[in-house]
Amino acid sequence: MGGFAGIHHATVARLEEQGHAKLIATCDPRPEAFAMEQQTWRFSERGVHVYPDYRTLLDACHRGLDLLVVPTPINLHAEMHAAATALGLPVYLEKPPTLDHAELEQMITADARARKSSLVGFNFIIEKPRLALKERILAGEFGAVRGATLSALWPRPASYFARNNWAGRLMIDGRIVLDSCFGNAMAHFVHNLLFWAGGPELFSWGQPAAVRAELYRAHAIEGADTFFVETDTTAGVNLRFALSHACAGPSSHLEVVLCDKAALRYVVGRQIEIRWNDGRVEKIAAEPFDPLAENHLDYYRYLRGETTRPATTLADSRAFVALNDLAHVSSARIAKIPAALVSGVRDEKEQKDYLNTAGLTAAHENFLVRGAWPGANGWEREPGEVATPADLGKFYDVVRTMAKR
Ligand SMILES: NC(=O)c1ccc[n+]([C@@H]2O[C@H](COP(=O)([O-])OP(=O)(O)OC[C@H]3O[C@@H](n4cnc5c(N)ncnc54)[C@H](O)[C@@H]3O)[C@@H](O)[C@H]2O)c1
Structure with missing residues (x-):
């Protein structure tokens, strides 16, 4: 919930108000450290479930999800992407996907299991x-x-x-x-x-x-x-x-x-x-460009079948x-x-x-x-x-x- 993940939360909250998305659940190893943020993002009114571990989140919620957003430290990207795609879930994965070329190949293979391709969130390709x-x-x-x-x-x-x-x-x-x-x-x-x-x-x-x-x-x-x-x-x-x-x-x-x-x-x-x-x-x-909101919306369009590919796979x-x-x-x-x-x-x-x-x-x-x-x-x-x-x-x-x- 901290670092850039906080910006994703603020963005998704806005997109939810506009009817584009619905946040079902989130996780953080230290959820108590983000009590203020959880209030600001109105988690209880919005019915957002909070888990201390992404695996418990996925176990409990995966059937109701269209995508998982992964804005965590780079060294956690591959395992989180693997867990989501094993359940068929595509991922909005923050850039860089990994900085290890061999790990990237494993992630490309894993991604084929998902219902749709994952997006790597390089901000500016869709400008x-x-x-x-x-x-x-x-x-x-x-x-x-x-x-x-x-x-x-x-x-x-x-x-x-x-x-x-x-x-x-x-x-x-x-x-x-x-x-x-x-x-x-x-x-x-x-x-x-x-x-x-x-x-x-x-x-x-x-x-x-x-x-x-x-x-x-x-x-x-x-x-x-x-x-x-x-x-x-x-x-x-x-x-x-x-x-x-x-x-x-x-x-x-x-x-x-x-x-x-x-x-x-x-x-x-x-x-x-x-x-x-x-x-x-x-x-x-x-033109004015809100990278995160625009990339979320662009990816949702792809997930709904309105476009043929995410900006960066x-x-x-x-x-x-x-x-x-x-x-x-x-x-x-x-x-x-x-x-x-x-x-x-x-x-x-x-x-x-x-x-x-x-x-x-x-x-x-x-x-x-x-x-x-x-x-x-x-x-x-x-x-x-x-x-x-x-x-x-x-x-x-x-x-x-x-x-x-
Ligand atoms: N697109 C952009 O403009 C942009 C800007 C900044 C960062 N980023 C990317 O966002 C990602 C995160 O970067 P950051 O600087 O915010 O990192 P960070 O270390 O601040 O971590 C972000 C969050 O991940 C949480 N986290 C750590 N371990 C976790 C776990 N096991 N399960 C769930 N959550 C966990 C942390 O508590 C923190 O809240 C990186 O890939 C970075 O490149 C993108």
């Missing part, structure tokens, strides 16, 4: 302007897609990494977690970039053929908080990603799609622009999970951002402490625009080796070694 632009790309209006870049800086205070037992972790109890800005918090944007590079169908994602990466950290965590990743897709599209939590100040994210005739610039929630090579600039209004997540895993294989180790570049920043208004990396915006630009890696340009680390899908077998050893250091 109307995004789908319309992808249709225009596929129709060839902008010429061939040559490349795409993502720059994303989302400051996270030290308290973010202490909010639960899995934040910033590579493994827990010998199992893959791999929580990071790339695999978790900003996974939406990574998945978006792969979406731009996919074709020929609308709902398709570019598949990584070769990956190079440099992973870094500034925070005292097991995993990485700063990623520089490049991949060529099987269709020959070059994608570059630069993401970090090791920054302070306002958040920013920008997806750029480089086509023969135009560059498409897409800032979720703010600005969409087509910059034609001939100098014309076409602006597209970013487990199989559609293969490219994202493989890219994340191969980025770890390529980088082989997580280097420290040079101490001279990192300084503490206290945000007095928020009463929170951030770490800021000097020159991060320039490092992003050098990498995304010029292909210059930070390791060779002042960040003092060796380049990542090229990793291909054939190297996925090395993934577990690489992560275990990273976790030991």
